[in-house]
Amino acid sequence: MGNVHIVWQELEYDGLIGDFINVIYYVKGTVSTNNVTWSTPINISNAINASGTFSSQEPRIISTSTGLKVTLSTIFQQPSEQYVYLLSCRVNCENPSRWTNEGSVSGTALYVNIEPVDLASAPTDRLGCVQVFFDGATTDNLSGKEQVWMANSCNGWTNARQEITDTTLRALRPSSASQANWLYLAYEESLTNDAGNANQIYFQSNESDYGAYLPMLRR
Numbered sequence: 414m415g416n417v418h419i420v421w422q423e424l425e426y427d428g429l430i431g432d433f434i435n436v437i438y439y440v441k442g443t444v445s446t447n448n449v450t451w452s453t454p455i456n457i458s459n460a461i462n463a464s465g466t467f468s469s470q471e472p473r474i475i476s477t478s479t480g481l482k483v484t485l486s487t488i489f490q491q492p493s494e495q496y497v498y499l500l501s502c503r504v505n506c507e508n509p510s511r512w513t514n515e516g517s518v519s520g521t522a523l524y525v526n527i528e529p530v531d532l533a534s535a536p537t538d539r540l541g542c543v544q545v546f547f548d549g550a551t552t553d554n555l556s557g558k559e560q561v562w563m564a565n566s567c568n569g570w571t572n573a574r575q576e577i578t579d580t581t582l583r584a585l586r587p588s589s590a591s592q593a594n595w596l597y598l599a600y601e602e603s604l605t606n607d608a609g610n611a612n613q614i615y616f617q618s619n620e621s622d623y624g625a626y627l628p629m630l631r632r
Contacts, residue, residue: 417442420472434468452507460512477538486532494522497547518564520574523549539591542567546587556580
């Protein structure tokens with residue numbers, strides 16, 4: 414509707430814990446012919462926990478038919494315990510009270526080895542279902558290799574995440590898009606050998622039948 418929506422992470426000092434943490438900011442840009450008017454940036458990571466005693470990073474934003482969706486990675490206590498949260502806003506998103514915490518969509522704690530050190534997520538809207546891809550290794554995974562996982566709103570955020578890749582290689586930095594009933598995923602696989610890193614980009618696609626069936630009444 415002629416608007417631009419941006420999210421980013423920013424380092425701030427938290428007096429409660431006496432240390433620096435990352436917080437997530439949002440801003441709306443209203444586009445006119447030759448200009449963009451920006452709203453006052455607001456901290457939306459407070460929607461998760463108003464105390465702010467956690468670090469948020471790697472935000473991603475999409476626009477859907479029901480409003481804005483933002484995924485972000487959070488670290489509450491230990492760097493080895495990270496989660497992907499989903500925030501949503503329908504209208505007047507320049508107001509912090511309009512942002513709703515939909516909870517953790519990643520399930521039990523994940524972590525990321527070496528570099529990168531933060532979970533990465535990629536939300537996509539397909540046929541009214543929000544699909545969220547994210548990377549991470551499970552804390553009980555002896556191989557220590559990250560995988561790409563997926564959760565979506567049609568299955569329900571409380572259901573178990575789906576495994577997209579296995580632990581054969583490190584799978585990182587998912588990126589996704591959709592068109593009609595097709596869902597596209599790209600991610601990086603990292604393999605360390607004697608010559609260094611041999612990284613490759615992998616691509617997958619999937620056609621969904623969501624929305625293909627309409628209710629019918631007969632009498």
